[in-house]
Amino acid sequence: MSVKYVPVIWNRTKLVYDVVVLAIVGAYLGIYIYLAPTFQTVTRPIDWDIYKAQAFGTCVFFLLTFILSIGPLARLDKRFLPLLYNRRHLGVITCVLAYFHVDYILGWYNAFSPINRYVSVFIVNTSFDRFLGFPFEILGILALLIMTILAVTSHDFWLHFLKPTLWKFLHMGIYLAYALIIGHVALGALQSAAGPFMTAATGVSLTLVITLHLLAARKEHLIDSLKSTLDDSGDWMDAGSPEDIPDKRARIISIEDDERVAIFRNGTKLSAISNVCAHQNGPLGEGKIVYGCVTCPWHGYQYRVEDGRSPPPFTEKISTYRIKLESGRLWLNVKALPPGTYVEPVVSPMTGEGS
Amino acid sequence: MATKKPDPFFIGWAKKPPKSLQGFLFLVSAVLIGAAAGVAFGIGSSVPDPGDARFAWGAGYQTFTGYVDAKPYPLLRLPAGEGGRDKPHAMLITGVGKRGMQQLAGPLNGQPVDAGGILLKRGDLDMLQVGGRVSLRPAENPVLNFSPAPTEQLGRWRLTGEICDGKCYTGAMRPGVGLAHKACANFCIIGGIPPVFVTTAPLLGSEFFLLADENGEPLSSDVEDWVALLISLEGEVERRDDLMIFKVNLDSAKQL
Numbered sequence: 155m156s157v158k159y160v161p162v163i164w165n166r167t168k169l170v171y172d173v174v175v176l177a178i179v180g181a182y183l184g185i186y187i188y189l190a191p192t193f194q195t196v197t198r199p200i201d202w203d204i205y206k207a208q209a210f211g212t213c214v215f216f217l218l219t220f221i222l223s224i225g226p227l228a229r230l231d232k233r234f235l236p237l238l239y240n241r242r243h244l245g246v247i248t249c250v251l252a253y254f255h256v257d258y259i260l261g262w263y264n265a266f267s268p269i270n271r272y273v274s275v276f277i278v279n280t281s282f283d284r285f286l287g288f289p290f291e292i293l294g295i296l297a298l299l300i301m302t303i304l305a306v307t308s309h310d311f312w313l314h315f316l317k318p319t320l321w322k323f324l325h326m327g328i329y330l331a332y333a334l335i336i337g338h339v340a341l342g343a344l345q346s347a348a349g350p351f352m353t354a355a356t357g358v359s360l361t362l363v364i365t366l367h368l369l370a371a372r373k374e375h376l377i378d379s380l381k382s383t384l385d386d387s388g389d390w391m392d393a394g395s396p397e398d399i400p401d402k403r404a405r406i407i408s409i410e411d412d413e414r415v416a417i418f419r420n421g422t423k424l425s426a427i428s429n430v431c432a433h434q435n436g437p438l439g440e441g442k443i444v445y446g447c448v449t450c451p452w453h454g455y456q457y458r459v460e461d462g463r464s465p466p467p468f469t470e471k472i473s474t475y476r477i478k479l480e481s482g483r484l485w486l487n488v489k490a491l492p493p494g495t496y497v498e499p500v501v502s503p504m505t506g507e508g509s
Numbered sequence: 510m511a512t513k514k515p516d517p518f519f520i521g522w523a524k525k526p527p528k529s530l531q532g533f534l535f536l537v538s539a540v541l542i543g544a545a546a547g548v549a550f551g552i553g554s555s556v557p558d559p560g561d562a563r564f565a566w567g568a569g570y571q572t573f574t575g576y577v578d579a580k581p582y583p584l585l586r587l588p589a590g591e592g593g594r595d596k597p598h599a600m601l602i603t604g605v606g607k608r609g610m611q612q613l614a615g616p617l618n619g620q621p622v623d624a625g626g627i628l629l630k631r632g633d634l635d636m637l638q639v640g641g642r643v644s645l646r647p648a649e650n651p652v653l654n655f656s657p658a659p660t661e662q663l664g665r666w667r668l669t670g671e672i673c674d675g676k677c678y679t680g681a682m683r684p685g686v687g688l689a690h691k692a693c694a695n696f697c698i699i700g701g702i703p704p705v706f707v708t709t710a711p712l713l714g715s716e717f718f719l720l721a722d723e724n725g726e727p728l729s730s731d732v733e734d735w736v737a738l739l740i741s742l743e744g745e746v747e748r749r750d751d752l753m754i755f756k757v758n759l760d761s762a763k764q765l
Contacts, residue, residue, distance in 0.1 A: 167521045174538045182545040190553025197561040201683045205556075212552055216545070233533050239521035263682070263693035266606035267700055278695040281734045286764070291692055346687020346737075349555035355548055400516070442518040454520040 171240040207258035219359040226370035249305040290341035297334035393484035396502040406439035423499035425459040426475035461496040559683035562631035572625040581721030582703035583614035586657035599752035609701020621651035629680035663746040670708035691737035718755035
């Protein structure tokens with residue numbers, strides 16, 4: 155969290171994260187470029203520029219696979235949440251590596267001619283009406299364009315400027331970029347320049363991403379399908395027993411398909427807030443009360459549980475909801491209050507501090 | 510007495526992750542680094558063999574004296590004995606980079622020439638990248654008692670294979686074939702490098718055919734749509750010295 159814009163807000167976690175990412179990239183490129191060639195069974199080695207282009211290109215593909223796997227992994231197992239924290243740095247690093255891939259290709263396959271190498275990408279293969287033989291380079295260029303836009307707008311300045319909903323929508327473009335890269339790889343490298351391991355690894359990557367997303371979607375669907383009953387007025391929803399909510403944690407109640415409420419318990423007090431973090435729409439209900447504030451599991455944004463406001467000097471605020479306790483059961487008013495509205499917590503005599 | 514269940518919660522801006530998560534995160538990091546190393550090794554060590562194609566830089570600058578044929582694409586007709594061969598040899602020639610030799614070879618068509626440059630070699634195939642001090646010029650000392658043999662007609666055939674650019678296939682690029690190389694091959698053909706047809710099975714001992722249209726002229730730009738695909742083509746096959754020429758109508762092309 156920050157009240158001013160700085161290029162990069164560093165902290166120990168981010169530094170460690172980046173060091174691990176660089177170690178992964180370094181291990182991949184180092185072994186691909188310098189060790190693997192000594193084990194190849196080739197008459198003559200692949201041209202050095204093309205080989206490096208392959209190294210960087212495949213590295214980008216697998217990093218993207220990893221990036222897209224982090225979200226569902228964190229949904230399925232909260233221990234993976236730390237991988238999500240600094241994912242933007244991972245995305246920017248991936249984009250930079252993609253430019254190395256392009257530079258090596260343009261500097262070799264598209265060089266040595268009077269035709270401008272950048273122009274040549276668009277004019278030397280115009281078989282747009284074919285499947286095999288389609289100018290797969292264009293798919294890569296489009297993916298690079300998307301990745302560049304996402305990298306440039308990854309900073310919180312753009313998040314605040316565009317607002318979280320639009321920013322999130324824009325950054326969902328990473329899925330389109332991944333699909334384009336799958337097409338780029340399938341119609342290009344896999345047709346002739348890749349060995350069996352690359353083909354298998356590409357298939358496994360795609361299967362992994364799809365499977366993880368399906369599993370995470372199934373989990374989300376199960377949460378949404380647990381619709382609670384409304385009372386006769388239609389305003390109050392049965393939110394279950396307060397005793398079942400662990401201290402400092404929340405129960406997530408699905409009101410509509412796209413609206414969830416997090417009912418937090420802080421000792422004997424219960425409060426309800428929107429499940430959606432104002433920062434990046436993170437799932438607040440999977441967060442925890444730390445230092446008296448609900449803390450988002452994604453990036454640590456904090457809100458006071460009684461009024462949904464971030465503690466000063468921060469200015470974020472989210473919707474709150476009224477709850478009541480009747481006959482030992484919690485009832486949630488499904489009408490959201492304006493963001494930042496104070497609601498007196500409900501005190502439950504059945505829940506003890508720290509139980 | 511009930512014991513309190515550990516409830517680790519990661520906060521990015523906290524000084525450290527919860528102790529109970531540190532081991533897991535260390536394990537995940539190690540697995541990711543190991544997986545990156547393993548995948549890199551697996552892919553990098555299993556790349557397909559690009560073949561024994563290369564610039565013969567070690568042989569240095571070489572000069573040849575023979576005759577030049579400008580059509581369908583420039584080639585040198587060399588007498589027996591040139592380059593250590595015991596029979597006359599027809600050798601494709603190319604310019605530096607992705608440039609053909611039409612401009613220089615056209616005015617010299619059918620004349621004795623000197624050609625100098627760097628050889629490209631792929632097995633028994635070779636090509637001369639013309640340039641340097643000799644380049645392509647009228648022969649200073651034409652080979653005596655030598656004139657190229659007439660073209661030998663070998664009949665009509667349908668052949669299966671892949672259209673490549675002659676230069677990359679012969680050694681300018683590794684790999685110089687396949688769809689990943691298609692744009693580069695088109696680039697070369699646009700620049701005047703001769704397109705060649707590399708067949709999946711030999712015909713009369715050859716798997717390498719210089720392509721021409723049905724009239725023995727350079728192919729139209731339509732050839733670019735068929736480059737790097739596994740196709741079959743029908744046309745007349747002829748031989749000039751040891752070089753096969755496949756005169757095709759691109760309308761006969763079928764993608765396989």
